[in-house]
Amino acid sequence: MRGLKPGAAVAALFAFWVSGAAAGCGAAPEACAVQDGRYHIVLPEASAVPLPVVMFLHGYGGSGAQVLKNKALVEGVTQRGYALIAPEGRKRGVTGPQSWGFGPFDDGRDEGAFFAAVLADASARFGTSGAQTVLAGFSAGAFMVHYLACRDPEAFAAYAPVSGAFWRPQPEACAGPVRLLQVHGWRDEVVPLEGRPLGGGRWEQGDVFAGLELWRQANGCTSHAPDRAWREDGQLRRRWDCGPGAEIEMVLFDGGHALPGGWAGWMADWFEDEPAVR
Template sequence: MRAFFLSLFLLVLPTQVLACGPETSCGVPEGYYLAAVPEGWDGKTPLGLVVYFHGWNSSPEATFRNKAMINGVTSRNALFVAPFAERGYWRQIGEGRAEPGRDEAAFINAVLEDVRRRWLVDEERTLASGFSRGASTVWNVACYLGNEFRGYAPIAGGFWRSNPEACPTGPVNLRHIHGLKDGVVAYDEIGIYNSMPITEGFDILSHLNGVSAESRPVESNDARLACERWDKSRSGRVLELCLHEGGHSIPGEWVGHGLDWLDTLPDAS
């Protein structure tokens, strides 16, 4: 009887009160995520949101050991969310491209619904980021769930196995970072694990966005990056490509830099 009343009590508690965060997983159908809230958050001010998709065979727990990455997001008044990939492996999504196993689109939607139920989210500062296979997931989400985030910031990963014939949710804001010496996910050719050239992905998004002019160089807040931007488009959306001379890597601060980029986007985007 006591257990029954305890369960009933938990059901009527505000969801935000329930234990869930960087050390206690937030459960959703077919998985979970970990989350970090900015220190000193008042519980009322809307938070930016970064959902970070980890690389192959990594995990939310391993991601949370990267303090530079977490602090780089929470110090910018944003919630950091790291979802779990089954067996460390994110599957492709999209009609004709979805792989066997968990429906990643449904899982990601469940994570986002749960996050918005637990925390106040500033919808103008929502960003999907990820590394390697996680970055491939970011490209997939941008293509097939493009209305879920205001911006996308993949790092060292693009479309996998094949390029989509179309992106049904329309134009997006996307900033991609890639190493010219990346030996795992090649920049301008098919990679050793059948990753598609990043250049082809940009061709798809350029057409989708209705890019109407050549790119222009832009400054980056990291001297290692050489960035160019396409911000003249019929859709008003912005594409940015940042290259570096390194390989398959992700300095932790680059995820937080994605929020800085997001804050530079035109209000209409």
């Protein structure tokens, strides 16, 4: 679902993880219910309809309600004119922590169908866009972003994973083209850039750089070298422009396993800056 981008607006970004918007279904306190799950949504105070959407997937053991406690994220997204949607993952087993079905853990709920149902329900209830959509996520949520983008790049207009990539063995190939913004902390020890084994070697997180190579192949990039590499406000950035709708940008920030306070602004600037012709 690709479409025109929202116009840029002034962003108000906050740097700390503190109490934010109340979880719920817009003005209602309870979460919105769709087939196979629930989601929370926060709307901007004033914006043109249809509202562009950032769907943000929580990390392992987290929840959609907890996503809305991140004031930097909620304020940063909604003050740019986007609706913020935070779906609830599914429990591992009966009473296990909530996460997502991706890669080696891809069983149970069809997550792509669930996200599509959430987008359709939010559009019907709140007038959100089905075309101006970004799927983002942190940690396990970022893993899910990669796997859905790989399988169905048309499901969202763009993808913005933070601190997550594929697991080993990573997919042999992905569909494309795709617009992807990969953000990762240089000092991340939970999901290191090179990955790490877990469960006594039963599972292994993948290498972020190997994942980017796979995305360059999916986008038909003619060179592995970036079109641009630069430093901006303390971040190291690389960008590959490989054709219409085929853009990859990597942002490395000086930090660990965290969603950086300025992420919402970086994401919105990147999403709104797609050239008309590539």
